[in-house]
Amino acid sequence: MKRTMQKIAGFIKTRLWLIAMNLAATTVGFILADLCIESNVRLRLINTDNIGVILSFVSAVAATSLATSVLLWHIRKYKSPSILSGLCSPIPTKIKFADSILLFVCKPDDAEVAAGDLLEELEKVKARHGRWYCNIWFIWELALLVVAKGRARFTKSVFGPLVDLWKRKSS
Amino acid sequence: MSHTKLSDRELKVLLAILRCGVEVYAPKIRDKLREFENEALSIGALHSALDRLEQRGLVESWMGEATKVRGGKRKKLIKVTGEGQIAVSHAMHTLNAMAEGVLGGDGAGVLA
Structure with a gap:
């Protein structure tokens, strides 16, 4: 049990920046989604609130996966990503x-x-x-x-x- | 006679330079400011304040030697000019004159 916990801690520690980037990407995604919902409510582009919620979810997931895949591609291509x-x-x-x-x-x-x-x-x-x-x-x-x-x-x-x-x- | 006006930050930076004594450069000024205030000024803010003061002729700077602590990078040494000293003393006189009667340890002031 202790060893498993240590492994998990080690995994999180080595990938902390990736987790941080993911969290940042998700936040950006949710902000974008929130803006979408607000403009939807104001301009009445779509008359269903559910669509706004779905849009919020989709854009958050899209932003997260995009950021993660760009990072992973960067790591694979350059072995050590230059900016990071x-x-x-x-x-x-x-x-x-x-x-x-x-x-x-x-x-x-x-x-x-x-x-x-x-x-x-x-x-x-x-x-x-x-x-x-x-x-x-x-x-x-x-x-x-x-x-x-x-x-x-x-x-x-x-x-x-x-x-x-x-x-x-x-x- | 018109005097050079100083912002709060500029006045603090000039006073920190004067307090540091010899061989003054940005990290030393930052340390000195940290001694008196809990919050440290960011390096960017300090550099832009120093650039502004230099443009106005209140401080002068020259390049110093490269040191190992700084990774072989040179430091920029800073000195307050005569004009800067006059500006500081004028600002302090104004502040003291304004504070007279407001601050008082013997209970005479508004904020005793």
Whole structure:
């Protein structure tokens, strides 16, 4: 019994990210389904509530199975999926991954500094909270960094010329 | 004379830089902010605040050495400029002037 429980725990632990992705996909599926039902109720596209419930179920299952099959295909094709291995890999690989992503949204110097800062904080978070929390923290912080740096770059590249033009005209 | 206006976050970041002393860079500032507040500022938010301060000439930065702790990546060292120090002192004077009569340990203030 104890061994079976250990096996189950080991199975769940090694496939935690897959379970998490499945849960996320199901949530997205249900949100989509909810939107379908709401638009159905508002616009009266279909006059049966049962259809909405069926739609909800079908889209949730479809989203889940699609996400899972894409992931499994990715794993089979590349053996170690690039994005997932980047996010859940040992810390040096993680930082290379972060560096390469940050290069899309900022200058090489800025990307290097941001990746270095991320690594320094990551070591502290890992020591304090453990491996899994550090993985989640890394994904979250990287996403925030990309948004922060990307927003600045986007604002500069799109609105920068317009502001320059306006300044030139007003002077 | 008009002074540079600082947001709450910018003021905190500038004060953290001034408190850190020598060789200040983003993780050090984050640690210092964490000392005073329970919630830590995200790295992205801190970087954008520092970029904004640098654009306004309140801080200056230069590239430091690469270290092993940072995986061979260089750090960006930061220093508050004279203009930044003036902005901080003006903001603190305004805050203190506004708090006078509101905060009072001897029971004289509204929030004793």
